[in-house]
Amino acid sequence: MNEMRLLREWDAEAPPLTDHARARARLRLYETMTAPATPVAVGRRPLLRIAVAGVATAAVATTVLVANDSSPHTRPVSATAVLRGAAAEERRLEKPIAARDDQFIYTKEIIKETPLGGGRTRTYVDENWNSVDGSKRSYVSELGHKQWVPVYGPGQGTWPPSKWSELKLMPTDPRKLAIDLRDMGGKPDYTKPMKTGDWPMVQYFLSGLLRTPVLPQGLRSAAYEALATVPGIKVVPGQKDADGRAGIGIRFVPAPGASRSPLLVFDAKTYRYLGMRDQRTAGGKTYEQWSYVAASGVVDRVMERP
Template identity: 75%
Template sequence: MNELKLLREWDADAPPLTDAARARARFRLHQAMREPAAPTTIGRRPLLRVAVAAVAAATVTATVVVAQNAGSSPRTQPVSAATVLRGAAAEERRLEKPIAPRDDQFIYTKEIIKETPVGGGPTKTYVDESWNSVDGSKKSYVSELGYTQWVPVFQPGQTTVPPSKWSELKQLPTDPAKLPIALRDLFGRADYDRPMKADDWPMVQSHLSGLLRKAVLPKGLRSAAYEALATVPGIKLLPGRTDADGRPGLGIQYVGPPGTPWADGGAVLVFDAKTYQYLGMRDQRRAGGTTYEQWSTLAANAVVDRVMQRP
């Protein structure tokens, strides 16, 4: 495939990348330069707010206040980031409703994003609705911070990182021990006998995060991603966080090694402090010299038959 032709065809009207997105792109380019050429090419589909989920250099334990029963005094108990993520996996398995979309259908999502300037100012709320083709054979219609665009169909040999085609997602293992290796070896045969190395983890955690940002996944894959994320070297727990609606929660953040885009910490995944159910994400965005505190949550998702159809 002619990469220069693809570059010329890129949508010039698309909004500029954030600083974090540029850093991630540079890091991916650096990593790609270190690897042998792969037979599969990456598609030029837009990466809309790819989550940089969360975790750091050693499992951190924090003391969290937990209420016992009504009228009783609160008690404290040690809770680790791994405990929260494994609890989120258990909650996902309890609530999961497996689906099997057809290749000709679309995944509908409705996401609420709230942004407030860090230095003070009014909060702006965006309602982003998107329709993503299940197998990439049809044009998708996506929205990010109110900016909407049509996404072209996949060309032969194109894919995304992490995978977005349902057929590719179904090929990923639901064994939490195997999933990181499969994501590490996305463009070849997964070598489950080759152990993970320290420099494998930054991008693997990013791929796991990308999976968790997807509204719909094959049965067992989301819970496996939570449990796999719990094994990433270095998990940072942030007590006392809130979601977009002010509900109390626990944050999980990845702080990567020096020299990576996550050295100063990535986005924060927020989980319910009692049930460990995922509530949403907190992040920062820079635009026009202004830094915004950003909260996002998934309000609805469904499988539909056509673009603009709502459940």
């Protein structure tokens, strides 16, 4: 496309953007693309296309149905309580991962997809081998479509970072993590208070971070706790995960005209994270999706499993 060629050549001699600066620029582009005048179909996996809340409001508490061993009962629970409970459960269950630069992060993700309005459900098993330091080709699967991902060139990268060493640099203190995400591309100012307009971007990047199947110890629980401080999140009652287990949904309130945000589902009793519900549109059809990570670990080579 001529437009893409022009974009590549525009200011070609300028220093390459950092991963953080590129992510911020992509977010601005995404917000423009999802404006009411330009409807856009949102895919399942692209992290930089997660819908974000454009306005910050108070976290919403609601009454959800929670099943116990005898009979169901109701109790009021807030999004903050669920996310903090998820952080505590993550710390209890988390096993430290020590990954060498020459290894690969393996994940096995199950995706169940049904056409909106009814139809046959298809199940995909996506296995991925991502290079720990980005120096080797990765092998990934997207709804059953398998491909090799070449080594990134100078100035190239992703959000969240694909390199384990970069993920390990991210703070595991929830407050500092939120500020680091707010101040991407520059030095974080931990003395500067968060403003209402800061939260949509922080919320967006935290959501992307949580979609990464494997994170360094302490980072996922910190992300849950950071999300618990974000205004504009709400509980969605009566949810089940892909295997039919009772769950509590957490969703971010979108801006008027913005695409619907993904639904994070947590166990109704323990608040352990169960998976994600989302939609994608392709070929003029919209699909409801459930996804969850069935296995993960560190391996020495592509096609090896933990």
